[in-house]
Amino acid sequence: MRITQGTFSYLPDLTDEEIENQLSYGIAQGWAPSIEFTDDPHPRNVYWEMWGMPMFDIVDAAAALHEVRRCREAFPNHYVRVSLYDPTLGRQTTALQFLVNRPDDEPGFSLDRLETADRRINYTLRPYAARKPHGSRYGG
Amino acid sequence: MAEPRPAEMPSLGTGMLQGHQNDDSFTDPSEILEDPRLEEVLGKLDRELVALRGVKNRIREIAALLVIDRLRRSFALEAGPPTLHMCFTGNPGTGKTTVALRMGEILHRLGYVRKGHLVSVTRDDLVGQYVGHTAPKTNEVLKRAMGGVLFIDEAYHIYRVDNERDYGQETVEMLLQVMENRREDIVVILAGYKGHMDRFFNDVPGLSSRIGHHIDFPDYSxxxxxxxxxxxxxxxxxxxxxxxxxxxxxxxxxxxxxxxxxxxxxxxxxxxxxxxxxxxxxxxxxxxxxxxxxxxxxxxxxxxxxxxxxxxxxxxxxxxxxxxxx
Structure with a gap:
């Protein structure tokens, strides 16, 4: 099951050139790119690992793309995303975020139903990949 | 550098230059050669910097090469980006830093670097103080300089051969790698006094040959x-x-x-x-x-x-x- 998270996630995966264009656009807006990776695809997982520091002082997208490539090389079977942080006073939040790498095989989620009182059902999602311990998911 | 190549994008090509693909065909180079940006840059350099004939000549040559490369590309003659890393040597006050500051702008106007900003650093910005500190530090600087010019003043300070615990070695290795592999992203300019730089190049084999232009700044009369x-x-x-x-x-x-x-x-x-x-x-x-x-x-x-x-x-x-x- 293909995970859809962040902007452009319903489009085919971005090529490097497209990623660079997006980065160029963000940097031109004054946003700072940062790169994160994880092997826990749960949509509520907010604790992605940082790949280096956010790049506040770069001028050219080539530098950020270079880091994207290095991260991908190190974690070919992880999810890798780029976040562009808008530091302007009053906004100070992520302005654009998209996936730049995903594992080859994405097993998806199981849906757990928990019967509670009065025949009510609580639902929860559980990534199949997350059944294995951190670091050994996705054949990695 | 962003010029579309006719071979790849025939419909967006450079107009009349297309179709002349045989060896003797004539092209009208005027639109590229008389690029006003070029004359503007070179003229400004002539006006604002005194003497420095050798330096100006070299810049003129580089400019010409980049223009001709653009022409060649319109015939689908690929040559790859030339090596533009430079080393400025000369006595104090001969204009090394001034020229380097201009270089970013010049190369940007010539379309060689994408952004044309200049990041000026010395040893302190590149070399760390303890094990494992140097690589990230150098990496930050290199990233900051991408798309522009990295100017390393007093470059011979980076590496001191007599001190084996010096972390400068790591910086030098990273520099060498970037200078070789990412020529289209970054131009590195080293500057320093002649004697010191010569010794530095002796201590670091492979650096001198990765620098395409060794420019000496003579004393002024x-x-x-x-x-x-x-x-x-x-x-x-x-x-x-x-x-x-x-x-x-x-x-x-x-x-x-x-x-x-x-x-x-x-x-x-x-x-x-x-x-x-x-x-x-x-x-x-x-x-x-x-x-x-x-x-x-x-x-x-x-x-x-x-x-x-x-x-x-x-x-x-x-x-x-x-x-x-x-």
Whole structure:
């Protein structure tokens, strides 16, 4: 099951050139790119690992793309995303975020139903990949 | 560099240049050769920098190469980006830093680098203080400089061969790698005094050959120094009287034979001293009740120059202090 998270996630995966264009656009807006990776695809997982520091002082997208490539090389079977942080006073939040790498095989989620009182059902999602311990998911 | 290549994008190509694919076909190069940006950049360089013939020639050659490469590309003749890493050597005050600062702009106008900003660093910005500190530090700097020019002043400081615990080695290795593999993303300019740089290149095999342009900045002659003085005075809105000019030339002759002469920088410092003496003279004139004209404010008299200690056979002039404080 293909995970859809962040902007452009319903489009085919971005090529490097497209990623660079997006980065160029963000940097031109004054946003700072940062790169994160994880092997826990749960949509509520907010604790992605940082790949280096956010790049506040770069001028050219080539530098950020270079880091994207290095991260991908190190974690070919992880999810890798780029976040562009808008530091302007009053906004100070992520302005654009998209996936730049995903594992080859994405097993998806199981849906757990928990019967509670009065025949009510609580639902929860559980990534199949997350059944294995951190670091050994996705054949990695 | 962003010019579309006809071979790949025939529909967006460079118009009339297409279709002439055989060897003798004639192309109209005027639209590329008479690029106004180019003449503007080179003209500005000629006007604002005195002498430095060798440097200007080299820049002209580089410019020509980049233009011709663009022409060649319109025939689908690929050549790959040339090596533009440079090394500037020369005595203090010969204009190394000034030229490097211009280089970013020049290469940007020529379409060689994408952004054209200049990141100026020294050893402190590249080399870390403990194990594992150097690589991220150097990496940050390289990332910051991508798309532009990385200028490393006093580059020979980076690596000290006599100290085996020096972390500079790591920086040098990263530099070498980037200079080789990412030529289209970054231009590295090293600068330093000639002797020191030669020793540095001996200590680091493979660095010298990765630098396409070794440019030596010669010392200025007295005439050239005078020309610099004129440019500087003009920038600061001052005018020499005829006598003052002669006096200043005399001053330079004296100063040049003394130790620690720093070419353009000495001229600038001398001029600053002269300005102070002129200011004092004008101030005293006005306190004696004379009305000042604009002329009084901009004119430098011979007296302002001749009061310098250089003429008294004294020490190296009061300028010594300002040299060391830089």
């Amino acid at each position: 007295i005439e050239e120094l005078m020309e610099i003085a004129h440019l500087m005075a003009e920038e600061r809105n001052y005018v020499f009287t005829e006598d003052a000019e002669k006096a200043f030339e005399d001053y330079l002759r004296h100063r040049k034979s003394q130790p620690r002469f720093a070419n353009g920088r000495s001229v600038r410092n001398a001029l600053d001293r002269v300005r102070m003496r002129q200011a004092l003279r004008v101030y005293e004139m006005s306190s004696k009740g004379r009305n000042l004209t604009k002329n009084d404010l901009v004119t430098i008299h011979a007296d302002d120059v001749l009061k310098s200690r250089v003429f008294g056979g004294g020490a190296y002039d009061d300028e010594e202090r300002s040299v060391t404080s830089r």
